[in-house]
Amino acid sequence: MITAFVLLDVDVARVGEVAGLLTEVPGVREVYSVTGRYDLIAKVVVAHNEDLADVVTGRIGAIAGIETSETVIAFRSYSPRLLDEGFALGE
Known part of the structure; x- marks a missing residue:
């Protein structure tokens, strides 16, 4: 699975509307309003790079109110449990 985060500049008057539309896009798992x-920020999880291209450029990019975006792909995930286990290796 490929996880990516799409960082979005949105028309301030349309943030709530855009957030709602993002939650309806297949592959978008979570949407956060941030400072x-x-x-x-939209978290996208898909099976293939081609799917990511379809979601980001085809679906998210077509939503009115989005002014600019930047997409970052996650290499590795770290959860609190995994971090705790990693630091406990020397014990």
């Missing part, structure tokens, strides 16, 4: 440089 800082971006307005929304």
Whole structure:
């Protein structure tokens, strides 16, 4: 599985609307409103790179109100449990 995070600049008057539309896109698992440089972050999980291209450029990119986006692909996932196990190796 491929996990990516799509960082979105959105027309401030349409943040709620865009967030709702994002939750309806197949492959979008979670949507967060955030502080800082971006307005929304969408977590996308798909099986193949081609699927990611379809979701990001085909579906997300077509949503009115999105001004710019940046997509980052996750290499590895770290959960609190995995981090705890890693630090306990020397014990």
